[in-house]
Amino acid sequence: MASIVERPKKDGTVTYQVKWRQDGGWQTENFSDDGQADQFKKLVEAHGNRWPHGWVRGKGFVEEPSIPGDVPWVEYGTRYINRLTGIDERTREDYLRELRIHLSLLQHVDAAGREHPATVCNVTQDDVTDWVRVEEKGEPDPDGLEKWARRPADPKSIANRHGLMFCIFQAAVEATPQLRTTNPCKRTNLPRVDDHVDEEMCFLERDEYARVAAEITDPDARDLADWLVGTGMRWGEASALKVSDLNLTSDRPSVSVQRAWKKAKKGSLGGSFFLGPPKTKKARRIIALAPAQVEVARRHATGRSHDDYLFRTATGRHWRHSNFYHRKWQPAVRLAIEKGLPKRPRLHDLRHTHVAWLIGAGIPLPAIQIRLGHESIQTTVDRYGHLVRSLDDDIITAVEAVMGVPAPRAGLRAV
Template sequence: MAVKKLKDGTWQVDVSFGFDPITGERIRTRPIAKTKKEALALEANLRKEYEDIRARNKNAVGFSTLTSYYLKTCKIDSKPNYFQNQEYLINKHIADYFKKSDLQKISHREIINYREHLIDLNTLSNKSINNIMATLSKIFDTAVHEEIIKANPCKNVKRLPLTRNKMKFWRPEEFKEFINLIPKDQVMFRTFYTLAFLTGLRSGEMLALQWNDIDKILKEIDVRKSCTWVKGEFIVTVPKTKNSIRRISVNEKLLKLLEYWKTQQKKLFEELGILHSDETYIFQYKDIPSRKDIFSRKIKYFCKDSNLEPIRLHDFRHSHVALLINQGEDYITIKERLGHGSVQTTIDVYGHLYPNKQKEMADKLDDLL
């Protein structure tokens, strides 16, 4: 009972405002009034003041503050490069548009209008817009979790359709042509691209490899980490997913090439006065680990005086899969080698590279006639 009469004839108001989120103790107040009428009025005023304070606190949180809440959580829960990407995307595409917005009044229609604004820029692909909208939705999810708003206005906003670009990759003969374009004394680059083509490792996984990750007896590479550069700092993390932690079987010629590069790297380090050990990063050529940018740029550089069309660094991964498919490997083998989370992922990305089974079936029918 919120109002009750005491033995001395006065009236006590007993109002609870929930529980303290830290201590767990009930937040309550019990003022005294002379009459029941005054007590009821006091109770109503206390509840109104409490609701007004809650409303003011919610309205006091602007979009920039909400964004900072999201980024703080993102920095703790995510890999550094993902956090960096989110921070860039918000500052580049989201922050200015919503900086003066009233969070309580943003509806589904305002979100649709924002997406139309992104489309009208004519500078962003549908994939980029979908990524921006996904980040915006995460920001509003934070607002819901913080009890600033009741529902996420981004909910039920459909993703824009994607046009799948033709996947680029090199066939074995094109890769051999590329390797022959690299001067023989540039052993590190020849080794790096050969490893990429013959294993399908991600660039971050390759650059995080150390010599003690190679098992020469079992002829395997232990993939347990990935790396990135964030604001001038070299950061090593666990791979993309738990399935990315794997062991990759490698062929004898690749092992010999790696061993040859190791001897060349030792000589280079001696000249530079750098300590060389089994913990040295395999593709390090100076006193700090390498960035992937140089390996991306060099592809075009080596191809510039040839008729070979350059591909992206990530396309070496696609090239490896195309090679495996051409050799008749099944989805499960490819899934395990790439470190995909499921066979369905492998099928979704690379299924179109498999030979047309219907054509094979139709050709067999000729034998019946």
């Protein structure tokens, strides 16, 4: 529901502010007359606590020439997302949420500087740039100091949302009949992803991991942690492994990643998890196993049928992330910190740690990309490329070996 707040001014006059929540953020409009404020409040409520169609903030109802076949931006984006194929329902729900909360902030500003509701046809490149700035700045909560109605977005989140926006506009460009001739997202100057410090990623040295692992007293849980750091597999992949995924009889023992746990759409299956394909096409892969992982795999596969989960709890069920994280991993990290561990690793940091160990051993990034199941080498480079500095000495030695050999003189011929 919308509300009206009286805001006295220094000159003795009063401004009547209509205030309501829309898409997770606060929206406001100011009036000098309480009757006008009450009328606008009723309009907002009649539109489902949204800006009335055709109303421009600070201007009122402003007419703009209509474009044949034009559609409101959010309506067109919703239609596009609902028609996507090849994605699971959880991903579709995530896209719709991004559209509803973030992409809906897109507005069109005409040549006179007036704001208009965004449509799939009226948005310009400048409008997209303005949207990027809105995402960067966030929205302070008008009711509280140092609080946010909508927090500033980090560069990676902006880039991901801009990618979804690009695809929606591109669909309008390629539509029949064509709704747009150009994509307004094509030349957007996005904030650099590397302009901020990524404080989430944590890399453990071998002795640091050993200090955490020593605090995991459940041997089955310890084996699963060793498996994660030893293979670099995602939690959802490792906990979904079955005995039939193992190949321990060949000269090169391996495990096949064929499935992963996925969270169901809200309201579907009670928001529980279900087995589905891995994250991307290249995430369906075969991972070579070291002798330590082979020993763990043999121990857990012995006496089990092919369809049994490889890693199971003491009750014989597959491990759930919340169970493992809260009952096994977090307590172990907390004890290790109390005994002097200088880091606070998350469970997913075992995957990052695995990569750091491989890079430290001189394994090239393309091989790491394949092992991790990254769809693109660019993902691997962007995330872990800075760790390759550990190979600087080897690079310098190689360059020196080449440059140190005198070049043959011109005109001389071998005898």
